Amino acid sequence: MYDLFVLGELMSEDKHGYILQERLQYAVGPTRKISPGTLYPLLSRFVESGWITLQFEEKKEGGRSRKLYGLTEHGRERFQELMVNPVEHNTDTELTFQFQITYFQYVTKDVQLMCLDQYLGYLHNNLKYVNSLSEMIAKKKINEKQLFQVLRMLDHRKHVLLADVGWVTEEIERIKTTKEL
Structure with missing residues (x-):
């Protein structure tokens, strides 16, 4: 997931x-902390893989040299591969999708639509799960107050999923009717 972000960020400069x-x-938000221990080993691996280059800028007075990362042609190819690879349905699916739509300007309309369709499938799977869970829990013999709150929580999740489904569906239609640049 971070692979897509780093390569996407380097697509422009x-x-x-x-x-x-x-x-x-900024991209992952306030609840996840990204340390240098997360990013710099990833960058080193990318340099070793030939996806990015590393240049050292001259030291400023009293400072140390700064590392400047750039994308190679092999890195551009890898970025395209990551955009078309099916997204795994896990806890990072939503963040991966956010990264994908951020870099839509670097891929074709067909790839954009494929990413949106994959995410729509993910949303529909979650919606089906929430609906079946709601039905199952409603049949359980549990405390009435707790049952009410659990069903409210699931109803909230259902509304969030439906809003996402609506947005993705509109985005698919928007892209289908937009001329490719």
């Missing part, structure tokens, strides 16, 4: 590691 870390932190 070379960046310093601290800029990548700052943007990644």
